[in-house]
Amino acid sequence: MIRAPRGRWRRTATTLSATALALALSGAGALAAQPAAAAGGLPKPGVLQQRTAAPKPTASNKELRDRLLDAARTQAVENKEQKREAASEAPAAATGSGKVSPFIIGGTQTTIASAPWMVQLGYYDPATDKGYFCGGTLVAPNKVLTAAHCVAGLNWAKNGTVLAGATALDDYSGGTVAGVLRQWSHQHYNPDTIQNDIAVLTLDRPLEQPWLRLAASNDSTLYRAGTNATVYGWGLTAGGGSELSATLRKATLPLVADSTCNTAMRSVLGGDYFREGSMICAGTPATGSDEGTKSTCNGDSGGPLVVSGKIVGIVSWGVEGCTAKGAYPVFTKVSTYTVGAQPRIDDADLSYDGRADLLLRTPSGGLFQQNSKGTTLGRPGYQSAGWQDMSWALQADLDRDYFQDLIIRDKHDGKLYRSYFNHSTQDFAWMQISTVWGGYKSYAIPGDMTGDARPDLVAVDADGSVYLYPGKGNGQFYGKVKVVNKAWKGVKIFGHGDLSGDGKADLLVRSGDGTLWLYRGTQQEHTPWSTRIKARTGWKFTSYVANGDVTGDGIADVMARDSGGTLWLYRGTNKATTGLFGARIKLGTGYNKYNLLF
Numbered sequence: 001m002i003r004a005p006r007g008r009w010r011r012t013a014t015t016l017s018a019t020a021l022a023l024a025l026s027g028a029g030a031l032a033a034q035p036a037a038a039a040g041g042l043p044k045p046g047v048l049q050q051r052t053a054a055p056k057p058t059a060s061n062k063e064l065r066d067r068l069l070d071a072a073r074t075q076a077v078e079n080k081e082q083k084r085e086a087a088s089e090a091p092a093a094a095t096g097s098g099k100v101s102p103f104i105i106g107g108t109q110t111t112i113a114s115a116p117w118m119v120q121l122g123y124y125d126p127a128t129d130k131g132y133f134c135g136g137t138l139v140a141p142n143k144v145l146t147a148a149h150c151v152a153g154l155n156w157a158k159n160g161t162v163l164a165g166a167t168a169l170d171d172y173s174g175g176t177v178a179g180v181l182r183q184w185s186h187q188h189y190n191p192d193t194i195q196n197d198i199a200v201l202t203l204d205r206p207l208e209q210p211w212l213r214l215a216a217s218n219d220s221t222l223y224r225a226g227t228n229a230t231v232y233g234w235g236l237t238a239g240g241g242s243e244l245s246a247t248l249r250k251a252t253l254p255l256v257a258d259s260t261c262n263t264a265m266r267s268v269l270g271g272d273y274f275r276e277g278s279m280i281c282a283g284t285p286a287t288g289s290d291e292g293t294k295s296t297c298n299g300d301s302g303g304p305l306v307v308s309g310k311i312v313g314i315v316s317w318g319v320e321g322c323t324a325k326g327a328y329p330v331f332t333k334v335s336t337y338t339v340g341a342q343p344r345i346d347d348a349d350l351s352y353d354g355r356a357d358l359l360l361r362t363p364s365g366g367l368f369q370q371n372s373k374g375t376t377l378g379r380p381g382y383q384s385a386g387w388q389d390m391s392w393a394l395q396a397d398l399d400r401d402y403f404q405d406l407i408i409r410d411k412h413d414g415k416l417y418r419s420y421f422n423h424s425t426q427d428f429a430w431m432q433i434s435t436v437w438g439g440y441k442s443y444a445i446p447g448d449m450t451g452d453a454r455p456d457l458v459a460v461d462a463d464g465s466v467y468l469y470p471g472k473g474n475g476q477f478y479g480k481v482k483v484v485n486k487a488w489k490g491v492k493i494f495g496h497g498d499l500s501g502d503g504k505a506d507l508l509v510r511s512g513d514g515t516l517w518l519y520r521g522t523q524q525e526h527t528p529w530s531t532r533i534k535a536r537t538g539w540k541f542t543s544y545v546a547n548g549d550v551t552g553d554g555i556a557d558v559m560a561r562d563s564g565g566t567l568w569l570y571r572g573t574n575k576a577t578t579g580l581f582g583a584r585i586k587l588g589t590g591y592n593k594y595n596l597l598f
Contacts, residue, residue: 058179071122074131135303146302237301447505464489497556501574565592
């Protein structure tokens, strides 16, 4: 019998389980009354709406921990019911011997110190007394990667809990709990076939535990057959068991060629359920019992399969009982889905809704904020005075801590500064970015250019030379790397996020004649871009804003102001060669009253 995704309930069947106002502006809006601008010095860093609009905890810590206990309890009850059903419906080979193994089937006990990014996911709905348990991986301080079948159709903001830093299952006093602010499941997730089984949870607070990177779209070497991978989880310790593991377990499983897995699973299941290219297998063929079998099992759902410090797979599905002879555990192939998942991970913004927002400055130094409503902008909200000394500014989350940073150049001393959230003082502060020169002609922070999951900075010199500054992940940068020699004179660079649809951050370059070029990121430090693609002509706008995904669809966008003061939204398509942007959308008029947009 085909078994349900690991960690959620199933229906008794012979198929995989089924689970069950924008404000349009005609103009930029009237400017609010504002105090006189301060003379000289940096403005106060804690004045933006972001500082007061940070999400509150979705529940008390006690309630969050109670949910986790209830989730584990009700999951155990569900496992027992499945065990009884399987015993009456399936042959012995499908459920295994029933012999209890003390670990993940064939694995070993480990501690959270060896996998500090591993988290427990507990969902409990008191209205139905239904609870589900899954694993997950911290992939940013406030982001968890897991399986879509753990998330889809459930209200995680209302009923979910994440526990980090705990070796023991549902540790009531240990570790750190967090609630869920919002959830994303792949838009084409199919609960009947378990295709596109990937999801991201955004937490209601950042966590201090280390996090892991996703396999990139071109990380083919990580998937070579025979490569040893490690899987982690608190799932069932025996194919015929019903209790989740009391402590974290791991197992080393060799990756299996797609063709081998496809043939084996078709033979075991009698149907075509494995999808080459979007799923992978790991391990050795199950023996028909716990003895001699290494496999994931119920409760391991959503946990990571790790190779060389990257997540290559997500525990997805397998056969009923976990040990049916000849079967393999099946994982979501992460590199196939990085393009969809990574933008949901790198979506820091000022209003915490996953949509990039706009900041505007008047000549007198007044700062305004317009929040994205998708394809429109909210009314400009006045923030503070004193911002007249910026010669330019950018938004970027340099330390990936959940709070959007502001990076500015002071026109008096020519130095770069960063407004950031200081977690020690629980307040915002300024710091000088001492590792980057302030005299370049154009700057951009497109994202991760080097493959280490940290945002990097690109700068163009007056002679047309281009330098890449790899980010340290703490607001500072490593020494510059010269990547272009005197070939980009007079250009404007911008961009933030993936524009081409391969999961890697790209750079936009507008030449002096108004031609817009797309430079697709490679995540290689010394050759950060592939051959350029001509994207548009006639781009002679007076301002360009590239803060990421404005619309909330997971695709990077660009805003541009024309000489008449009209602001346009160019929606990204993730189609580099057939049309980089869709039809532009008019966001408003009157934007010439601002002399800086970022």
